[in-house]
């Protein structure tokens with residue numbers, strides 16, 4: 001009988017994950033009840049961004065909260081001219097890709113700079129779609145239900161393909177669990193609804209660490225970008241339930257996915273500037289010049305609903 005404690009100790013030392021798995025999921029309400037405390041928590045997780053930078057971004061909460069009750073924050077930049085091209089930027093779908101969140105905040109800084117001509121576009125920027133994953137200790141790819149939000153969007157044949165892909169192709173990788181139903185999660189459901197409301201012309205999704213540029217979209221839509229800075233086009237394929245698959249193939253909205261080179265280490269300032277410059281140019285050519293050229297022959301676009309209510 002005396003052997004059992006030492007055997008148990010050996011097992012726990014060899015497989016420390018057992019200890020974590022045995023712990024109940026945290027259920028306490030998170031403290032981030034206002035934008036200030038939200039910024040304090042988020043910038044603690046991403047040291048590249050200062051709290052005052054986050055506060056200055058003037059984000060405001062959308063109507064839906066995360067599984068743990070955290071706010072999902074959004075900033076809108078609306079130009080004076082009507083019918084401007086719409087760009088939806090999403091960072092932090094995967095909570096452990098810290099640089100993806102930081103880059104979204106850097107873009108928010110750039111969009112606020114005086115003299116920036118980006119207001120020719122109508123922007124909505126969501127720097128952290130998965131706040132529970134970002135603020136978990138350690139940060140997690142999945143949300144608080146253990147769902148990979150980027151496999152949970154209601155793509156074609158989700159019910160038959162997403163669970164099968166997870167079981168067979170990922171060997172039930174818990175980091176890629178697609179959930180039990182399409183759009184089952186408040187975070188992915190909100191983004192789905194936001195795409196329906198906002199009707200973006202382009203969705204830009206920021207990830208890490210594959211160091212490529214990916215594109216999903218309608219064959220006769222915009223020109224496929226060759227590179228943004230150091231990120232060169234490499235179409236890495238579509239997955240059941242991914243945002244690229246949902247937006248690009250089901251909804252017919254071009255989805256540009258930036259895969260930064262590292263999840264924890266930020267690109268250099270020069271690399272960031274190059275990516276930003278190339279992206280602005282691609283947006284300008286495809287959303288302004290090409291649209292102006294085809295405006296006379298295209299049917300009128302839908303009009304976005306008002307800003308989402310808090």
Ligand SMILES: [Zn+2]
Nearest residue numbers: 094097207208
């Ligand atoms: Zn990712």
